[in-house]
Amino acid sequence: MDRGGPGKVVLGALSPHPPLLIPEVGGDMLLEVDDTKRAMERLALAVREVDPDVVVIISPHGPIMPGSIGIWAVGTLKGDFARFGAPEVAFTVENDLELLSVLLDEGRAAGYPLQGVDEALLKRYGYPPDLDYATLIPLYYLEKAGVRKPVLPMGMGFFHPRKLYEFGVILRRAVEKAGRRAVIIASGDLSHRLTVDAPAGYSKSGPAFDRTLWDLLSKGDVEGILNIDPQLREDAGECGYRSLVMMLGCWEGRSVKTVPLSYEGPFGVGYGVCLIRDKDLYLASLGEDEGRQSSRPHPLVELARRTVEAIARGEAPPSAEDVSLPGDLPARAAVFVTLYRDGHLRGCIGTIEPVHSSLAEEVISNARQAAFADPRFLPVRAFELNRITYSVDVLGEPEPVDDERQLDPRIYGVIVRSGRRVGVLLPDIEGIDTAKTQVDIARRKAGIRPDEPVELYRFRVIRYT
Structure with missing residues (x-):
């Protein structure tokens, strides 16, 4: 234990x-x-x-x-x-x-x-x-x-x-x-x-x-x-x-x-x-x-929103150098940004390890990608903005696991890796109640067959909405 x-x-x-x-x-x-x-x-x-x-x-x-x-x-x-x-x-x-x-x-x-x-x-x-x-x-x-x-x-x-x-x-x-x-x-x-x-x-x-x-x-x-x-x-x-x-x-x-x-x-x-x-x-x-004890969105969520709204209106997005975030946040971290329109998924892009020099830059980049480059959706347009809500997941360090018994889809996200192919799924997604379902979906996202051997990793997130 x-x-x-x-x-x-x-x-x-x-x-x-x-x-x-x-x-x-x-x-x-x-x-x-x-x-x-x-x-x-x-x-x-x-x-x-x-x-x-x-x-x-x-x-x-x-x-x-x-x-x-x-x-x-x-x-x-x-x-x-x-x-x-x-x-x-x-x-x-x-x-x-x-x-x-x-x-x-x-x-x-x-x-x-x-x-x-x-x-x-x-x-x-x-x-x-x-x-x-x-x-x-x-x-x-x-x-x-x-x-x-x-x-x-x-x-x-x-x-x-x-x-x-x-x-x-x-x-x-x-x-x-x-x-x-x-x-x-x-x-x-x-x-x-x-x-x-x-x-x-x-x-x-x-x-x-x-x-x-x-x-x-x-x-x-x-x-x-x-x-x-x-x-x-x-x-x-x-x-x-x-x-x-x-x-x-x-x-x-x-x-x-x-x-x-x-x-x-x-x-x-x-x-x-x-x-x-x-x-x-x-x-x-x-x-x-x-x-x-605050009704305002978390600063990370506010940063994602400002980024998407500025780009959708043809304006310059926020600059990471000008962003001040709470001191309890990590300087760098992997991040997923998720958009919902009327409660339904509208875009989700993220990283499993930090690729930018600051947390603010990571959020700005992934918010841009989720809104305008998620291949499953058309780019967000200005008329949709008042119907879109955001969440930002800050990922913890992935840790390897031996098998699905060490996973819990309510608590842990999962990374499925086979060679250069990698599938990722965040935790606590509605309708995903078992580790097998979580791994199967991550395999499909990465194009990994059910019979192919894989490396499994789990990670925790802090979700800001």
């Missing part, structure tokens, strides 16, 4: 866990949490985009050990929604026991009380052998998005917030030592006392707690979250605070951005979905509004 590079916590998330988020459980009631459902779908797409090695899930309904934090130590884990009338919604996942071992070692070195929970310990404390529903709900949405990764599930601890936060620091250290790219999900609802018909009855502390926490989380004020009045927390009847604090500790000392995706409080319970990421990480799956 180790990719050979340094480990890193690549994404964090707060995920609510009402069972009615599962369609087979919620039925028509799912409409009451539609904002939360859509946010969970976006959360899952973001996880798919960062392509982790492991998903760590901290659940307030996981194994709770006296005086320590309990972490599942069973190799193959199962769970279902039978207790909610949907036994057919079932999961079997592999536990990352190697990461668990490193985490337990790190806990011992720091004098932090951690406990691996195996079958014997489950029997001793009378815990069921199955994963709890608060762990399964985020897994459901991840699986729907095609994310099937090993997990490391655990319960939370009844410690002081700063001690819970310290756990996150230890967890991050273990992730880094184990060489894992990890997503950390804190499963938890907010107040259960928002309205008179709430499960725990009404308390004015319920809405006050949710407003306070959501405001602090939206601003990324971790210190403020740690200092929330414990009496307010208790009176609010929350169940996600401890999981959230444990996850936030993973970001200690890093420059981070929180991305609130939704908050609503139907049925008297607060459901919040939020992502936590490095400030310099752009998640194309979120789009500009969520990802950068």
